[in-house]
Amino acid sequence: MATSEWWQKAVIYQIYPKSFNDSNGDGIGDLPGITAKLDYLKALGVDALWISPIYASPQVDSGYDISNYRVIDPRFGTNEDLYRLITEAHTRNIKVIMDLVANHTSDQHVWFQQSRQSRNNYFSDFYIWRDPRPDGSAPSNWGSYFGGSAWEYEPMRKQYYLHYFAKEQPDLNWENPLVREAVYDLMRFWKAHGVDGWRMDVISGISKFTDFPDYPTPNNESFVVGALHANGPRLHEFLQEMNQEVLTPFAMMSVGEAPGSTAHNARQFVDHTRRELNMVFTFDHMDIDHDHNAPFPEKFHPLPFDLVKLKHSLSEWQNILFEHGWNTLYFENHDQPRVISRWGDDQQYRYQSATAFATVLHGLQGTPYVFEGEEIGMTNAYNFELADYNDIEVTNTAKMLGTAVTGLSATELLAAAHKISRDNARTPMQWDATANAGFTSGQPWLKMNANYATINVATDRQQTQSIFAYYQQLIQLRHNAEWVTAGKYQLLLATDPQLFAYTRTYHDHSWLIVANLSSANAATTALQQALGKQQCGQLLVQNYPARQTLAAPLQPYEALIAELK
Ligand code: TEU
Ligand code: CA
Structure with missing residues (x-):
């Protein structure tokens, strides 16, 4: 890639x-x-x-x-x-x-204001409406992320609408x-005003399992928020369509929240051959x-x-x-x-x-x-x-x-x-x-x-x-060093409870990134062993300025980026 x-x-x-x-x-x-x-x-x-x-x-x-x-x-x-x-x-x-x-959307959006009024206007199917169960209760036991049921009754339609979040946030019907x-x-509208890209809120939720099967409730929960709330059957089809309709033709960057x-x-979502989103x-x-x-x-x-x-x-x-x-x-x-x-x-x-x-x-x-x-x-x-x-x-x-x-x-x-x-x-x-x-x-x-x-x-x-x-330094490094963009990652010391250490390798050169994520000193013996013949060379970034080699233990929350030689 x-x-x-x-x-x-x-x-x-x-x-x-x-x-x-x-x-x-x-x-x-x-x-x-x-x-x-x-x-x-x-x-x-x-x-x-x-x-x-x-x-x-x-x-x-x-x-x-x-x-x-x-x-x-x-x-x-x-x-x-x-x-x-x-x-x-x-x-x-x-x-x-x-x-x-x-x-x-908000329940104050004009689309919803229209949709809730009847079952046969232009906006009726903009949201997800279902009939009550025979006893009048909600169509399924799906829960809202913010607590309570994901279904709210609307007397004007005598139906329930779906809301994954607050009841004032009815879910749009992407099947329509x-x-x-x-x-x-609306994405094209903002592009015309210079917007360069999109962060897409709960994009993994736009395609629903439209039969909304009840979740199992082993502990007698009234409402459940579970795996069926995300990654519905038409999700990737919708994203590919959006990519073709807007993202690619208008060169807009995309990051989905998933x-x-x-x-x-x-x-x-992000495999570049699938042409959906740039990242999630x-x-x-x-x-x-x-x-x-x-x-x-x-x-x-x-x-x-x-x-x-x-x-x-x-x-x-x-x-x-x-x-x-x-x-x-x-x-x-x-x-x-x-x-x-x-x-x-x-x-x-x-x-x-x-x-x-x-x-x-x-x-x-x-x-x-x-x-x-x-x-x-x-x-x-x-x-x-x-x-x-x-x-x-x-x-x-x-x-x-x-x-x-x-x-x-x-x-x-x-x-x-x-x-x-x-x-x-x-x-x-x-x-x-x-x-x-x-x-x-x-x-x-x-x-x-x-x-x-x-x-x-x-x-x-x-x-x-x-x-x-320190952030300025990290950002400059990202702008200037190709290995930060392209280098291959390898974790070291996977089970060490104090050190987060890894290398990035690019064109036969390697760099070490290590931090002691604890408030006690951390020995570097295992780290040096893991690096084998590689030695700590020039230090590119460090939050304890006195350090020159890996010999001494890493002090509380000490971190560095070094070239390896
Ligand atoms: O969050 C989506 C989401 O999955 C939330 O449940 C998130 O995990 C939770 O807020 C963490 O406590 C997005 C937005 O980022 C969030 O601010 C919104 O409240 C939510 O969608 C509804 O739009
Ligand atoms: Ca103000």
Whole structure:
């Protein structure tokens, strides 16, 4: 597989627009706010921005519930503000990727407003409608990712509609060619305004098993979210059609979000000979701390960090996709907590652990995604009380406390939310030590992380130990070193509980990437043995500057990239 596409040498920066930069003091980040920070992003070195949804939306699920695909939500600005942002980004050689949320719309979208009214209008089959069972109950026991049934009754049609997420997010019926054409058309609309590509929300869910068979319920669960929610029978047919209709003719980059997919599924999406998507986000490596036997919602029963599992998962992806398809590389996004709080150390070794996780990720093959604030080592928000959360996953679970559905007490839910909730990533960006971190002159829409006076862009960039400067180095390396793009991956020390070590080999040369992902010293004896005759040569990147060879043990969260000779 050739490695000459722009996105194969690129680092992409994800912006969560509500929380990035507020230009007008209403407490909500906006498009002029992003434009004002383009020089900052250029200094970091990123090649493209992925902007989470900015379309008209009632914001039941933070913009992932779209009521009009062609209009920018006034909270974020106007369509003209976006066109200006795109022009300014392009001037700086930065591309713009938008979020395509096409598994579902908002229930306020005009398509749904029409669809729910009758069984025989133009929009009737835009969504997935089924008759009740004879006793009036929902057509099947399918559950919503956000809790409760995936079916909601609509009295006007005397039918249920399907919603994988909130009931205000009805699922579109991709079996209907009119729906598919409507989606392709809105993609063409944004292309005409300069958008360079798409991040596709829950793309693995667009094709349904249309008979919706009941899931088995060994523990008498009322609702189940299971494997049938993803990878339906016509998924790849739809993606190939979309590729031919839009992606290839308009040269748009694509990254699908594919929950419920294994590395083997992933190859079906991204094998370049199949002409579907350029790459997919999958969840294997993010799910290493999910306990699949825990009560609903599983994610609020996180397991401790397991480095061996992480290495196994990331390695599987590197190996299975090598020369067939392209990987995404990420530890953070708007649905995940901060990686140093989740798996590293966000206190004493904050600089070291932020740079160590960055090193192992950015040394891999694929396209790295940096989520806003990751480049300065932002942490989870421990100053949140349950009432401070905005994320529907937490608020829905909080409503179920004390019921049989969830095994959690309020104290346990709060502890879990501090560890794993999506709002940890969604607190406003910390620019400087002034009021509200320079994010807004007004009241921020979500509580600030209490640590912004010490953790912020201005402070980080003044320090010798600057996480931002370390990211700049990693990004430059990716731009300049062909082996980072094309080199073959090999894991070393698969079962070592402290070290994540691997080599990349390209044209008979090898490079070593190693990090001690623990807060204790780690001996290098086994590593040196694994390298055999190869010696550590020039160090290209390192977070403990004194090191010159591999002789001494690796210190807490020490990481480096070295040429081998
Ligand atoms: O997420 C899809 C998804 O699979 C979620 O269940 C995800 O795993 C969960 O948020 C993790 O806790 C996408 C978006 O990224 C998310 O923000 C949206 O809420 C969701 O789709 C619905 O659009
Ligand atoms: Ca604003």
